[in-house]
Structure formats: C-alpha cells, structure tokens
Amino acid sequence: MSLIQNILVATDFSKGADKAVERAALLAAIYQCKRAELITINEGGKPQTAFGIKDSVFDAILRSITETACEDLRLKAAELRARYGIEFACTFRFGQASKEIINRAEEMDADLIITGAHERNLLPDFLFGTTTDKLIRLSRRPLLIVKSDSTADYRHILVLVDFSEDSKQAAKIALSVSPSASFVFLHACEVEYEGKMHFAGVDQTVIDGYRLNEYEHARSALRNVIEELHVPDRLITEHLVFDKPGVAVRKYAEQANPDLIVVGKHGRSRIEELLIGSVTRETIARTKCDILVVPPFANREHGAFMV
Template sequence: MYHLRRLLVATDCTERAQRAEVRAAQLCQQHGIADAELLTVREGAEPDILAMITNTDVDMAREQAATQASLELERRAGMLKDDYGVEFSWHVRFGKTATEIAQRADEIDADLLVIGAHGGNFFSDLLLGNTADRLAHLCRRPLLVVKNGPRQAYQRVLIPVDFSEESHRASQVALALVPDAEITFLHAFEVMFEGKMQYASVPRDVIDHYRMKAREEARTDLDRFIHAVNPENRQAGSAIVFGMPGPAVRDYSKSIQSDLIVLGKHGKSRFEDMILGSVTRDTLEQTECDVLVVPSGDRGLGIS
C-alpha cells in the first residue's frame, strides 16, 4: 500500500505556482501529513550576475538572493498555514532546476513531488521551462503536475493501464492518494496487423471479427487487473477503447471531465522510456487536467 508521509513542493514563487502549493496543502490536510516542504531553485549563475550588478562578492550576493527567496517562501508557508492549518518548511537551492529538485526529493525521501504548470503550451510555458519533462525522466518518485487551481479534492480520476507492473504500481498510488474520488480504469487496445490487413484489402467483416475478439480479450485482462490492484473491492469504473494510447487517454479524459490522470512510467530500457515518454508528454501537453506520473521501481513510493 502507498503511504503519503512526506511531500515536496517545487515552486518558482509566481502567482500561478500557488496552484501547486494549494493542491499540496489540500493533500497534506486530507492525509494528515505534517512533513512538507516548499522548495525554490534559483539559477546557478544568479549570484554571479547579482554580484556584478551590485559590485559585491559572489558569496554575499548568494546570501542575499537566498535570504530574499527564503522570505518569500516563509510568506507563502504562512498563508498555507492560515488557510489550511498545514506547516511547511522551506528550502532554497542554486543550480539546474530539475536536477536540484530531484536531488532534494531524494535527500528528504519525499513520497510525492508536486510542481505547477502554467497552462497554454505545456512545454513552452511550464514552471521554470520544461522542468516537468526533465523531472519525469530524472526523478524516481511520484510527480504530480498541477495545471488547475484546486477548488476541492480530486473527484474524477482516470487511470490508463497497459497491465504492466508500472500500471499496477500507479494504480496502487492512485487508490491510496484519492480514496474518495470516482476512479475509472482505461485500457486502449489495437488489433495486431490491422493496418496490413486493410492494405491487403481483407474484408471489413473479417477485420471487425478480429477487433471484437481483441476487445473481449482486453476486457477479460482489464477485469483481472482491476481485481488484482483493488483488493478492497472499491467501486471503480472501467473502459475499453480502440486506438492508440495517447489520443485515447486525451479523448476519454475529456469525455468524463476527469480532474486527474495517473500514469505509470516505464523505464527498464531507453526504448521503453521513449515509448512511455511519448504517451506521458501527449497527456501532459494535450489534456487539461492535473497529471500524476508514477515511476518504475519502488524507490520513494512508500509502498509496503
């Protein structure tokens, strides 16, 4: 079972970044978490630039920049405590954003890392650049990308699955993280060699027969999967759709107006990481709701 005990929020201290901070505070409140931290990463070259502008030495400039950032984090932590009764500590680092965030998550053994997306084109307008994309590859901990201003706890959660161990792990995390949400498991299937059959002018009824058979097999596999990941028999919906995973997730999420999508991230090889990465990028870029990416392996997952 997944246990959410320690949470890290990476923020760039902008107004839009408050979405992630507020969602994190809500999760802390819902799960009774008392160990949470706000982290901001300043560019490594900032002290050098500041020192040149103010005609001071680099160490003093670094201290000034850290102090300024700490004061802002303290202010934000105070607002979160006032609004949600949650205590946040804070930390400032200098360097490459994604690398420093991932390292800090390892240092404090975070069970969940939360960052904010700014909207628009996800990868051109993301918190501190394409930080989420890099973090999804660097970080071995669940990564929650918050796109929307949270008004309530997550209500409708979509879990795309491919029956892999990664999907199993992501489902465990989702069921524990959002115990009161409406859960839907989604599997997208395709018919092997359908394109070649169409090219060879195989009759439509023959192709439909293979598609129906593939759907039935997918339904059986999905029912078995849900039973395995949901031992408490929590009520959950399921859907089988024909098509490629990326577009299927996007379209089905829109149809049910999900407010969270939970994806399992592969990574046993460069090829697998690239394939899942394309689905993850499509989901992050083309869907409007928040996205939780759960990595492979059990490091930082708090699963027992």
C-alpha cells in the same frame, strides 16, 4: 494512514506554481502529512568572483539573493499555515531546478513531488525540455503535475492501464491518492497490423473477428487487474476503446472532465521520446486536468509511496 506522508512542492512563485502549492497544502491537510516542504531554485547559479572585485562583494550578493528567496518562501509558508493549518518547511538552492528538486526529494524521502505545468518556449524546450519534462524523465518518485485550481480532494480519477507491471503499480497508487474517489480504468485496445490488413484488402468481418478477440482478452485482463487490487467494485468503472492510448485518454478527458489522470511511465531514452513521442508527454500537453506520473518501480532502490 495515507501513503502520502512526505510532500515536496516546487515553486518559482508564478501563477502555475501557486496552483501546485495550493494542491500540496490541500493534500497535506487532507492526509495529515508528516512533512510538507516548499522548495525554490535559483537557476542562475551562485555569483562568481571576477578580477578586481572583492570576495566580500560577491558574498553580499549571494547573501542578498538567499535572504530574499528565503523570505519569499517564509511568507508563502505563513500564508499556508494560516489558511490550512499546515507547517511547511522551506528550502532554497542554487543550481538546475530539476536536479535540485530530485536531490531534495531523495534526501527527504518524499512520497510525492508536486509541480505546476510550465509554459513552453518552442525550440529551446523542444531541444532541452522544461523542468517538468526533466522531472518526468529523471525522477524515481511519483510526480503530480498541477494544472487546475484546487478546491477539493480528487473525486473523479482516470487511470491508464496497459497491463504492464508499471501500470499496475500506477493503479495501486491512484487508489491511495484519493480512496473515496470514483475511478475509471481505461485500456486502449489495438489489433496488431490492423492498418496493414485494411491496406491489403482483408475482409472487414475478419478484422472484426480480431477486434472481438482483442476486446475479450483485454476485458478479462482488466478485470484481473481490478481483482488483484482488492477494492470494492463500485469504485472502479472499466473503459475499453479501440484507439491509440494518448488519443483515448484525450478523448475521455474531453468528454468526462476527470480531476486527475494517472499514467505509469515506461523507461524510455530521451532519443526514443523525441523520435516516437510518449503517452505521458501527449497526455500532459493535450489535457487540462492534473496528471500523476508514476515512474517505473523496477529501478528504484527504496519504496517511497509503495503499496
């Protein structure tokens, strides 16, 4: 039985959200999920009464908004049932999208949250972040960000491994998402202070010696990670490069065109992400394939999608 049993997919009925819904339906069909649910949020908030306007008028407005949204969800669910044979429950809420999605994921003990990749609106999104940004920061559950059209199960998966416990958990989850896929475990090697050594005029042969030591250490550590996973060797290819992690992922994605990239999210504050950037954010912004973001497990009270 697949570890993916409860799926929550967010939709605003946009083209990007439709891709996420299609992927959710495909996964639910492939893995015979116990529960699949559509959720949409009205971020305008509930209508408020005003001076001189009867409460009954606002009740009617609220009822109309709710009925329209729920009908749209039911139509989408009926379409998915006809095409995939999957029953989707429907939830509509007022409030901040990221908060309500996370709250519902916790309530239903979702193993996976699925959302589309949202277009950015420059300054407002830089300051406050898109719904996807907020989900990445705040969700304690794996988040699948869908960019591509869904025609089949994932076949070629790239996993970024940095030997932290979080990345090891991400690797385990990657293997459970599509056990029959081919996997590439990528590690970006970096020699500490290499730039400063070049600047100081250190001989290249000395730097190459440091590089060789780093490469051998990383290769051994990566093989240990693979051994700990207890999977057939044929499923996993090792890929070690000297580069920044975000750049290494982007270059590989451009060359090999994987279906899915899996990254483990480290716990960073919002200020740190704004000032120094993050591999997760760079990967989402600069690649075209779907991204699975796995949150840190140390801070989670229960184990949705645990292995």
